[in-house]
Amino acid sequence: MGESRRVPSAAGPPLATTVSGPLDSSTPVVLVHGMGGDRSTWRMFAGELRSRGRTVVSFDLRGHGRTGPGDSYRLGDFRDDLAAVVDHLGVDRVDLVGHSLGAHTALRYAMAEPGRVRRMVLEEVPPMPRDDADLAEAITPSATFGERIRGVAAVIANPGPLLRYDRALGAPVTEAFGVAEPQWWCGLSKVTAPTLVVSGGRRSFLPARHLRDLAYALPSGDFLTIDAGHSIHRDRPVEFARAASAHLG
Structure with a gap:
């Protein structure tokens, strides 16, 4: 549901985008998917937002x-x-609202353009490593074996994202998260939007303590755990939608 558009990008392919609802009635919600996904992975949550009268925008990242x-x-x-x-x-x-790599993308945008973001939800956002100790944990936007197994049913139901995913992007993204950037953490102070950071808890490969640290490093950050693993909006859709919708208002 919604109008399909091809949005020109500054130095990349035109971005396949869907806009559902008017753009002159309220602040639109832009959904940013994770690595290996696409905008279709937000279908259930987007429907919930539309039922609440929100204009919803989703798009496919490059690759x-x-x-x-x-x-x-x-x-x-x-x-x-x-x-x-x-x-x-x-x-x-x-x-x-962003998931995994999409959440990191949303956060980088909010750091660069704080005045353009009203509120934000970051689901399982991977932070940049701060030091050698963080690097040793090898935190990247990937998935554990258990997470892959839980995702099999989703792939069978919707194989499109996996089939269209450019596997060439895996190496540069992994390498980027393999470099300590303590200054990135300093930049979090630029984010003015009230932000809800959602952790998948003990089932996720991302340690909850790092997401908690990130949430509390933000000027208006809050932290929530939903023990669902890395793909909370997929595996616990009702709880995720309730928490995210309440935060967005």
């Missing part, structure tokens, strides 16, 4: 879905894709 491959897969490139979509909408501010 995913119907956007197709990109020439570059730096973390800043994904942020620029999101920026292109927000600029295309022609609105002053948006709400952002």
